[in-house]
Amino acid sequence: MIFEGLADKLQNAFDKLKGKGKLSEKDVKTALREVKLALLEADVNFKVVKKFVKKIEERAVGHEVLDSLTPAQQVIKVVNEELTDLMGGSQSKIAFASNPPTVIMMAGLQGAGKTTTVGKLAKLLKKQGKNPLLVAGDIYRPAAIKQLQVLGERVDQPVFSMGDKQDPVDIAKAAISNAESNGHDVVIIDTAGRLHIDEELMDELKNVKKAVKPHEILLVVDSMTGQDAVNVAQSFDEALGIDGVVLTKLDGDARGGAALSISSVTGKAIKFGGFGEKLDDLKPFHPDRMASRILGMGDVLTLIEKA
Amino acid sequence: TKTREGFVAQVENLFSKFSTIDDELYEELEEILIQADVGVHTTMKLVDNLRDKAKEEKIKEPKELTKLFQDQLTEILTKGTKEEDDDQPTILMVVGVNGAGKTTTIGKIAQRTKEAGMEVLLGAGDTFRAAAIDQLKVWSSRVGVDIIAHQEGSDAAAVAYDAVQAAKSREVDLLIVDTAGRLHTQSNLMEELKKVKRVIKREADNMAVEVLLVLDATTGQNAISQAKLFNDAVDVDGIALTKLDGTAKGGVVVAIKEELGIPIKLIGVGESAEDLQDFEPESFIEALFEGGFEEE
Ligand SMILES: Nc1nc2c(ncn2[C@@H]2O[C@H](COP(=O)(O)OP(=O)(O)OP(=O)(O)O)[C@@H](O)[C@H]2O)c(=O)[nH]1
Ligand SMILES: Nc1nc2c(ncn2[C@@H]2O[C@H](COP(=O)(O)OP(=O)(O)OP(=O)(O)O)[C@@H](O)[C@H]2O)c(=O)[nH]1
Ligand SMILES: [Mg+2]
Ligand SMILES: [Mg+2]
Numbered sequence: 001m002i003f004e005g006l007a008d009k010l011q012n013a014f015d016k017l018k019g020k021g022k023l024s025e026k027d028v029k030t031a032l033r034e035v036k037l038a039l040l041e042a043d044v045n046f047k048v049v050k051k052f053v054k055k056i057e058e059r060a061v062g063h064e065v066l067d068s069l070t071p072a073q074q075v076i077k078v079v080n081e082e083l084t085d086l087m088g089g090s091q092s093k094i095a096f097a098s099n100p101p102t103v104i105m106m107a108g109l110q111g112a113g114k115t116t117t118v119g120k121l122a123k124l125l126k127k128q129g130k131n132p133l134l135v136a137g138d139i140y141r142p143a144a145i146k147q148l149q150v151l152g153e154r155v156d157q158p159v160f161s162m163g164d165k166q167d168p169v170d171i172a173k174a175a176i177s178n179a180e181s182n183g184h185d186v187v188i189i190d191t192a193g194r195l196h197i198d199e200e201l202m203d204e205l206k207n208v209k210k211a212v213k214p215h216e217i218l219l220v221v222d223s224m225t226g227q228d229a230v231n232v233a234q235s236f237d238e239a240l241g242i243d244g245v246v247l248t249k250l251d252g253d254a255r256g257g258a259a260l261s262i263s264s265v266t267g268k269a270i271k272f273g274g275f276g277e278k279l280d281d282l283k284p285f286h287p288d289r290m291a292s293r294i295l296g297m298g299d300v301l302t303l304i305e306k307a
Numbered sequence: 308t309k310t311r312e313g314f315v316a317q318v319e320n321l322f323s324k325f326s327t328i329d330d331e332l333y334e335e336l337e338e339i340l341i342q343a344d345v346g347v348h349t350t351m352k353l354v355d356n357l358r359d360k361a362k363e364e365k366i367k368e369p370k371e372l373t374k375l376f377q378d379q380l381t382e383i384l385t386k387g388t389k390e391e392d393d394d395q396p397t398i399l400m401v402v403g404v405n406g407a408g409k410t411t412t413i414g415k416i417a418q419r420t421k422e423a424g425m426e427v428l429l430g431a432g433d434t435f436r437a438a439a440i441d442q443l444k445v446w447s448s449r450v451g452v453d454i455i456a457h458q459e460g461s462d463a464a465a466v467a468y469d470a471v472q473a474a475k476s477r478e479v480d481l482l483i484v485d486t487a488g489r490l491h492t493q494s495n496l497m498e499e500l501k502k503v504k505r506v507i508k509r510e511a512d513n514m515a516v517e518v519l520l521v522l523d524a525t526t527g528q529n530a531i532s533q534a535k536l537f538n539d540a541v542d543v544d545g546i547a548l549t550k551l552d553g554t555a556k557g558g559v560v561v562a563i564k565e566e567l568g569i570p571i572k573l574i575g576v577g578e579s580a581e582d583l584q585d586f587e588p589e590s591f592i593e594a595l596f597e598g599g600f601e602e603e
Binding site for chain 2: 040041043110111113119144146147149150222224225229251252253255257258277
């Protein structure tokens with residue numbers, strides 16, 4: 001489960017502190033070094049870690065902490081506060097348009113889980129009484145359209161496709177009209193995977209955005225991503241102005257540092273987590289509960305609410 | 308060669324900022340490696356080794372550290388790799404986590420093998436993911452090689468069985484078997500993978516059987532866990548590192564080679580059939596350092 005390994009490591013570091021009565025500056029520094037290593041091993045971005053640890057150190061070696069009666073608790077409190085700050089606010093939901101259809105667009109690197117997430121989100125929204133239209137906007141990947149059609153069949157919602165010879169911008173525009181005339185209150189647009197440094201394809205996304213003005217642009221990120229997560233998130237955010245993040249493949253043993261890095265550099269919330277390949281495996285995410293989860297303090301189950 | 312000069316230039320550039328070998332230099336080196344996803348553990352080990360060696364060999368000039376460090380990394384990446392017998396007909400089973408690039412890499416390998424004048428056959432062993440069979444079929448017609456496929460939802464081992472029989476009777480040089488992406492922690496799916504390999508081995512006769520693990524270069528330290536568990540399950544012979552055309556460095560394969568000894572064989576640098584290259588330690592190492600010493 002995500003953050004498990006990280007939580008264990010941080011607990012270790014804090015347990016050593018708790019064993020001591022009074023703390024010296026050196027005790028705190030030693031513990032923070034362990035915090036730093038634990039974060040790095042969990043794939044939190046190096047620069048994010050550096051900034052984070054520095055901030056904590058500034059606060060933790062001050063009188064506020066060292067002179068207190070329970071210094072170890074104080075250190076943990078400081079870490080918790082900074083971590084919560086890093087993760088950004090409370091859970092934010094999809095912003096539905098007052099004038100439907102609500103347009104949602106996926107974006108992300110190749111293989112991150114966009115197409116699968118379109119299917120999962122359609123299922124989730126359908127359960128909430130919505131009537132989503134799925135849009136096959138990936139004209140490049142072999143059988144990408146077919147993949148979405150199979151998923152559409154499984155959730156029993158229509159898939160809008162114009163084949164792979166039309167421009168994704170035209171497809172998106174036509175999809176909106178189609179949704180309007182067929183009473184779909186939500187449109188979910190799948191897009192092809194692309195590198196954040198691929199200017200041509202990033203421009204394509206910008207043009208889709210300009211043409212259909214999505215209410216939600218969701219960046220889909222693989223939770224196993226390493227140090228590069230910040231570059232990816234930053235580039236997509238700069239190009240598109242993302243509204244939230246979907247973190248996928250959380251059913252593995254990734255320590256999930258990418259989540260922290262992305263929140264830290266974009267300030268955007270992680271809205272959903274993908275926990276498997278099946279269409280039921282998408283759950284709303286609660287970033288504000290992540291900090292205590294990471295510190296091993298929170299109830300494991302409350303991080304992800306049962307859908 | 309060009310890449311060697313490139314590498315020396317890169318690392319020299321790093322070390323030329325320093326007039327003496329001091330902690331700050333080693334720290335900077337550590338930072339670059341960690342940011343390339345080499346991982347804390349392996350980075351510390353590498354840098355500690357370098358420190359010891361530098362002391363031992365009484366190296367005083369930062370520039371002299373260049374060669375030492377390059378040799379150290381190259382040694383790790385090349386150690387124990389053996390020459391391959393290209394003549395024996397082979398069955399290549401391709402495994403990895405979801406979305407790593409397995410199916411695409413298969414298309415690329417098929418393309419280059421066919422171009423080399425050999426007979427290639429594909430086996431559509433991912434019977435699980437939506438339209439995975441269609442995806443491989445597109446690759447098969449794009450490259451112009453045959454494919455053995457069953458229905459979606461059918462038994463992957465049965466597809467593998469049929470594909471191996473076809474490969475033997477048609478006497479192809481290479482059969483590549485696709486498998487469904489799975490997370491290495493899903494024990495039931497890993498059992499299924501073992502079964503597929505058992506069937507392939509049992510039916511292979513005179514064909515060699517190899518397992519290729521596909522890793523996404525964007526992946527961080529989790530790739531170590533992936534390599535361990537796939538290796539435990541099906542004995543991985545080599546790694547294909549994909550998506551190196553992005554900005555991720557894929558440094559975690561250094562740790563994997565160091566800890567598990569699994570050689571990196573191929574790299575993926577794009578989505579087209581020709582975007583596959585042999586792994587070359589020196590250009591890979593060079594890329595690890597690219598952009599690593601920009602002033603902040
Ligand atoms: N285990 C697991 N697998 C997932 C999850 N989300 C997606 N996948 C799998 O990841 C692989 C890639 O998913 P896709 O939806 O095709 O990814 P994509 O971003 O659309 O890929 P491209 O269109 O090629 O860029 C597939 O095998 C999915 O089944 C998840 O939360 N957990
Ligand atoms: N940029 C880039 N993209 C790649 C590379 N290799 C694969 N891809 C893309 O990554 C995505 C996933 O590739 P697939 O070959 O479908 O991955 P897979 O491992 O077979 O995925 P599953 O079968 O769903 O587990 C596709 O969009 C590919 O085009 C590469 O070297 N560079
Ligand atoms: Mg897709
Ligand atoms: Mg595949």
